[in-house]
Structures are given as C-alpha cells and as structure tokens.
Amino acid sequence: MAQILKVAMPKGRIYNKAAELFRSAGLPIPPDGEASRKLVIQLPEAGMEFILAKPVDVPTYVEYGVADIGIVGKDVLLEEERDVYELLDLGIARCRMSIIGLPNWQPGIQQRVATKYPNVASRYFREQGQQVEVVKLNGSIELAPLIGLADRIVDMVETGQTLRDNGLVEMTSIFEITSRLVANRVSYRMKNAEIQQLCDRLQSVISVPKL
Numbered sequence: 425m426a427q428i429l430k431v432a433m434p435k436g437r438i439y440n441k442a443a444e445l446f447r448s449a450g451l452p453i454p455p456d457g458e459a460s461r462k463l464v465i466q467l468p469e470a471g472m473e474f475i476l477a478k479p480v481d482v483p484t485y486v487e488y489g490v491a492d493i494g495i496v497g498k499d500v501l502l503e504e505e506r507d508v509y510e511l512l513d514l515g516i517a518r519c520r521m522s523i524i525g526l527p528n529w530q531p532g533i534q535q536r537v538a539t540k541y542p543n544v545a546s547r548y549f550r551e552q553g554q555q556v557e558v559v560k561l562n563g564s565i566e567l568a569p570l571i572g573l574a575d576r577i578v579d580m581v582e583t584g585q586t587l588r589d590n591g592l593v594e595m596t597s598i599f600e601i602t603s604r605l606v607a608n609r610v611s612y613r614m615k616n617a618e619i620q621q622l623c624d625r626l627q628s629v630i631s632v633p634k635l
C-alpha cells in the first residue's frame with residue numbers, strides 16, 4: 425500500500441512557482457495559504473501531506489525526517505549544509521548569488537561583508553584568500569554598503585532592480601540559484617516508490633537535466 429508523503433513547502437516567493445509545477449505534473453497542491461493560516465494540510469486522496477514552512481527551515485525538517493521531501497533554494501542548501509539528498513533541480517525561482525558593492529569600491533585593509541549567508545560568504549572569501557569580516561543580517565542587505573556597515577555584500581540578484589535603485593553594482597556572480605527537491609535519507613529508502621513516482625512526474629514537466 426502506498427505511504428503518505430510529507431512534503432515541506434517553502435512559504436513565500438517559491439510557493440506559487442512550485443505549486444504551478446506540481447499542478448502541471450498532475451499533482452494536487454493546496455492554495456498558497458493567503459486564505460488560511462493552516463500550516464499542515466492533509467490531502468489523503470493524493471497520498472500527501474503539505475507542511476508550510478519558512479524557506480530557511482525546509483532542510484531542517486527534511487534532515488530530521490518530519491518531512492520526507494522538501495522544496496528549497498540552492499542558496500539555503502549551500503548555507504545550511506543539512507544532511508539531505510538533493511534529487512532534482514526544479515529550475516524555478518532562478519536567480520544568482522553575487523558579490524555586490526558601491527561603484528567606487530576599493531579593497532581596504534579591514535574589509536567587512538554583510539550577508540544573509542555567512543557560511544557561504546566566509547567559505548567564498550577564504551577560498552579566494554581574502555581576509556574579511558562577515559556580518560550576518562536578516563534582510564534589506566543592500567542597506568549595509570549604503571550606510572557604511574560593510575564594504576560589500578553577498579546577496580541574491582534576480583532582476584537587478586534592487587541594485588539599480590540603490591546605486592550598487594554586481595561585482596562577481598558566484599552561484600546560479602534555482603529551487604531543488606530534497607529528500608530525507610531514510611525516507612528515500614523507505615518510501616522510494618512514492619518519491620520516485622513524484623520525481624518522474626516532476627521531471628516530465630521541468631526543463632533542466634537530472635542532477
């Protein structure tokens with residue numbers, strides 16, 4: 425008998441894009457929660473349960489096995505380094521992670537970088553042999569160079585509008601980011617048929633190659 429698949433879905437900008445993908449693969453998915461504050465939605469007829477999570481927490485729920493699978497940005501996977509299987513590149517919520525600064529930026533003796541991604545930033549600058557102090561912020565990262573908190577930032581660029589509106593420049597793009605389907609290691613074995621079936625259906629409607 426098929427087992428219920430618990431799916432951790434990120435609230436926010438990925439949700440609707442993921443929901444569209446699921447629907448075009450013929451998989452039912454609840455509306456984006458605007459009408460309701462319900463966080464766990466059961467769809468027994470589809471053999472699924474959806475957990476509506478904060479995006480950064482999705483890999484945590486999957487690693488601990490309270491969700492069998494989840495959808496999450498590659499940026500979060502790189503930052504959180506949770507022990508999960510990355511099964512599919514869904515090709516949605518495409519953007520890039522970049523080093524950004526003021527147009528007149530010059531390397532100083534003490535360099536400070538602000539970001540939502542302190543682990544990714546520290547790794548990147550270490551690999552580049554650059555000594556920088558990394559400051560963690562939780563949003564509006566572009567403020568940091570404008571008001572003198574940091575020389576540069578590591579942040580997401582999608583349309584480039586936020587950079588343009590704040591007179592900042594993209595210096596280097598370090599990763600291409602898309603959303604990924606991830607699985608708990610035990611669930612992947614115990615619910616392999618269900619997970620494989622979901623992957624096959626999603627794979628048939630996405631336009632990027634299997635990882």
Ligand SMILES: Nc1ncnc2c1ncn2[C@@H]1O[C@H](COP(=O)(O)OP(=O)(O)OP(=O)(O)O)[C@@H](O)[C@H]1O
Pocket residue numbers: 434435436437438478479480496497498499500517518519580581582583601602603
């Ligand atoms: N313009 C963008 N800026 C940031 N992330 C983007 C962008 N476009 C796509 N993404 C992807 O969407 C994911 C979720 O972003 P979203 O803003 O919904 O959540 P969040 O950054 O955790 O915000 P919040 O703290 O408000 O919940 C990111 O992890 C990234 O993979």
Ligand SMILES: O=P(O)(O)OC[C@H]1O[C@H](OP(=O)(O)OP(=O)(O)O)[C@H](O)[C@@H]1O
Pocket residue numbers: 562563564565566579580581582583584585586587
């Ligand atoms: O290139 P763009 O299309 O302008 O998108 C990039 C912006 O979007 C994200 O911010 P978000 O909207 O998530 O707000 P935040 O500052 O609270 O993180 C990101 O941190 C950039 O600021």
